Amino acid sequence: MVSRPFDLLNDALGKEALIILKAGRSVRGVLLAFDVHMNLVVDDAELTEQDGTVKKLGRILIRGDTVVIVAPSP
Amino acid sequence: MVSRPFDLLNDALGKEALIILKAGRSVRGVLLAFDVHMNLVVDDAELTEQDGTVKKLGRILIRGDTVVIVAPSP
Amino acid sequence: MVSRPFDLLNDALGKEALIILKAGRSVRGVLLAFDVHMNLVVDDAELTEQDGTVKKLGRILIRGDTVVIVAPSP
Amino acid sequence: MVSRPFDLLNDALGKEALIILKAGRSVRGVLLAFDVHMNLVVDDAELTEQDGTVKKLGRILIRGDTVVIVAPSP
Amino acid sequence: MVSRPFDLLNDALGKEALIILKAGRSVRGVLLAFDVHMNLVVDDAELTEQDGTVKKLGRILIRGDTVVIVAPSP
Amino acid sequence: MVSRPFDLLNDALGKEALIILKAGRSVRGVLLAFDVHMNLVVDDAELTEQDGTVKKLGRILIRGDTVVIVAPSP
Amino acid sequence: MVSRPFDLLNDALGKEALIILKAGRSVRGVLLAFDVHMNLVVDDAELTEQDGTVKKLGRILIRGDTVVIVAPSP
Numbered sequence: 208m209v210s211r212p213f214d215l216l217n218d219a220l221g222k223e224a225l226i227i228l229k230a231g232r233s234v235r236g237v238l239l240a241f242d243v244h245m246n247l248v249v250d251d252a253e254l255t256e257q258d259g260t261v262k263k264l265g266r267i268l269i270r271g272d273t274v275v276i277v278a279p280s281p
Numbered sequence: 282m283v284s285r286p287f288d289l290l291n292d293a294l295g296k297e298a299l300i301i302l303k304a305g306r307s308v309r310g311v312l313l314a315f316d317v318h319m320n321l322v323v324d325d326a327e328l329t330e331q332d333g334t335v336k337k338l339g340r341i342l343i344r345g346d347t348v349v350i351v352a353p354s355p
Numbered sequence: 356m357v358s359r360p361f362d363l364l365n366d367a368l369g370k371e372a373l374i375i376l377k378a379g380r381s382v383r384g385v386l387l388a389f390d391v392h393m394n395l396v397v398d399d400a401e402l403t404e405q406d407g408t409v410k411k412l413g414r415i416l417i418r419g420d421t422v423v424i425v426a427p428s429p
Numbered sequence: 430m431v432s433r434p435f436d437l438l439n440d441a442l443g444k445e446a447l448i449i450l451k452a453g454r455s456v457r458g459v460l461l462a463f464d465v466h467m468n469l470v471v472d473d474a475e476l477t478e479q480d481g482t483v484k485k486l487g488r489i490l491i492r493g494d495t496v497v498i499v500a501p502s503p
Numbered sequence: 504m505v506s507r508p509f510d511l512l513n514d515a516l517g518k519e520a521l522i523i524l525k526a527g528r529s530v531r532g533v534l535l536a537f538d539v540h541m542n543l544v545v546d547d548a549e550l551t552e553q554d555g556t557v558k559k560l561g562r563i564l565i566r567g568d569t570v571v572i573v574a575p576s577p
Numbered sequence: 578m579v580s581r582p583f584d585l586l587n588d589a590l591g592k593e594a595l596i597i598l599k600a601g602r603s604v605r606g607v608l609l610a611f612d613v614h615m616n617l618v619v620d621d622a623e624l625t626e627q628d629g630t631v632k633k634l635g636r637i638l639i640r641g642d643t644v645v646i647v648a649p650s651p
Numbered sequence: 652m653v654s655r656p657f658d659l660l661n662d663a664l665g666k667e668a669l670i671i672l673k674a675g676r677s678v679r680g681v682l683l684a685f686d687v688h689m690n691l692v693v694d695d696a697e698l699t700e701q702d703g704t705v706k707k708l709g710r711i712l713i714r715g716d717t718v719v720i721v722a723p724s725p
Contacts, residue, residue, distance in 0.1 A: 210314055211314055211316055212314050212315065212316050212320035212321065213316075213320075213342075215340065215342045216342060225338070227328075228719065229304070229347075230673070232719070234720075240655055240656050240659075241656065242655055242656050242657075245320075245344060246656035246657075247656065248656050248658075252722070254671075254720070264669070264720070265722060265724075265725045266659065266722075266725070267659075267720050267721060267722040267723075268656055268660060268720065268722075269719070269720055270715075270718050271344075272346070272716070273719045273720075274344050275302065275304075275344055275347045276308075276328065276338070276341050276342065276343055276344070276347075278326070278338040278340075278341040278342075279341075280339075284388055286388050286390050286394035286395065286396050286416055287390075287394075287416075288388070288396075289388075289396050289414065289415075290416060299412070301402075303378070319418060346420070349376065349378075349417070349418055349421045350382075350402065350412070350415050350416065350417055350421075351415060351416040352400070352412040352414075352415040353414070353415075354413075355413045355414070359462055360462050360464050360469065360470050360490055361464075361468075361490075362462070362470075363470050363489075364490060373486070375476075377452070377495075393468075393492060419492075422492050423450065423454070423491070423495045424456075424476065424486070424489050424490065424491055424495075425490040426486040426488075426489040426490075427487075427488070427489075428487075429487045429488070433538055434536050434537065434538050434542035434543065435542075435564075436536070436544075437544050437562065437564045447560070449550075451526070493566075494568070497524065497526075497566055497569045498563050498564065498566070498569075499564040500561060500562075500563040500564075501562070501563075502561075503561045506610055507610055507612055508610050508612050508616035508617065509616075509638075510618075511610075511618050511637075511638045521634070523624075525600070525643075541616075567640075568642070570640050571598065571639070571640055571643045572604075572624065572634070572639055572640070572643075573638040574635060574636075574637040574638075577635045580684055581684055582684050582686050582690035582691065582712055583690075583712075584684070584692075585692050585710065585711075585712045586712060595708070597698075599674070615714060641714075642716070645672065645674075645676070645713070645714055645717045646678075646708070646711050646712065646714070647712040648696070648708040648710075649709075649710070649711075650709075651709045651710070
């Protein structure tokens with residue numbers, strides 16, 4: 208059971224997740240770290256731009272205020 | 282009777298809700314958790330994009346500052 | 356006489372109001388609760404989208420930072 | 430002489446003002462109240478939408494962060 | 504010599520200035536007052552809208568978070 | 578060596594810089610002052626609008642939250 | 652292993668990185684400094700505008716709130 212929203216991020220550490228960002232971007236990769244601002248570190252990150260182009264970016268930092276949804280893989 | 286806005290979220294825990302987000306997105310699912318920033322955890326989440334496409338995302342975290350309206354099912 | 360802006364919200368509790376939101380949305384319903392962030396609970400809420408479509412949403416929470424104008428019915 | 434910006438709002442209480450809002454809206458009416466966030470109460474408010482349509486809204490609350498300009502009638 | 508940004512506003516009191524705002528607006532007038540939020544009072548204000556239309560607004564309050572540039576007349 | 582980001586602004590005082598702003602604007606001029614909010618004073622400022630038009634504005638204040646990049650001339 | 656998001660920035664000091672900004676811009680260069688607001692100093696910076704044009708800017712300061720993703724080169 209998740210009792211606080213950030214518990215979901217904690218449970219997702221080391222697992223694959225889809226992260227939907229503002230402005231039509233999304234990132235798929237393995238969640239490695241997060242902080243209270245929802246800044247995220249994602250490994251093996253694959254960025255999909257609004258126009259559908261995909262870029263492999265390796266290990267990245269995502270700024271928290273651009274995050275809309277974090278969806279860990281089940 | 283609801284005396285404070287967050288009471289509505291508390292009463293909605295474990296129930297289905299429609300969550301309208303900025304930029305034309307909405308999510309339907311079961312509300313599992315929330316915090317003071319209105320960050321939400323939603324289970325069995327179904328995301329509808331602005332263009333009408335629907336994605337099943339499972340259990341997700343929604344960042345509070347992207348929320349416009351939370352409408353629990355009656 | 357209204358001496359502080361939030362007095363208007365207090366006087367509007369239990370009455371119908373039109374709430375104009377950012378991005379061309381508006382809600383009509385009965386104001387049930389508010390807090391210092393202008394988060395609002397509205398009952399019998401009818402949401403009008405920018406394109407004119409109307410949805411009946413029941414009792415909802417509106418996030419304060421999406422509010423532009425609150426106009427209680429006279 | 431106005432020595433602080435909010436003095437202009439104080440001097441405008443009870444007088445007609447034009448209030449220009451973000452996203453192409455404006456309101457004309459009598460300023461009744463304001464607070465430090467620039468939240469305003471306006472009476473006999475007439476809202477002009479970006480497309481030029483005008484709505485009479487009576488006594489309204491305008492959220493401060495949507496205000497661009499307050500222009501009291503001379 | 505200007506050692507802090509707000510010194511420029513202080514030196515500009517009583518003088519004409521061009522104030523460029525977000526969303527393509529600008530105001531020309533005499534700067535009468537400012538505060539730490541960069542809220543400004545401008546006298547004999549002439550507002551130019553994005554489409555080039557000009558409105559004479561008299562003495563106005565400009566909300567600080569809509570300001571982009573303040574350019575006092577030399 | 579620059580050990581903190583604001584050291585770059587300090588080193589740039591009195592030198593020409595290109596300042597890229599939100600919404601497609603940029604300013605070229607001599608950096609005279611800055612504060613912790615990244616509010617900047619620029620002398621001999623030349624503003625380039627999104628459509629390419631250039632305006633000479635003299636000594637100006639740029640509001641920090643509109644700044645994207647500060648690039649001092651080498 | 653990265654245990655906190657800013658550890659990624661610390662590990663990236665002195666290395667090349669791709670920095671994706673809001674509004675379709677990106678910068679490639681060597682990360683020299685950062686602070687808690689995610690303000691960044693980048694050396695040998697190459698800015699790519701939304702329309703694909705590239706500008707060499709030398710050593711620049713990027714304001715933190717315009718950052719979306721920081722992707723250090725592997």
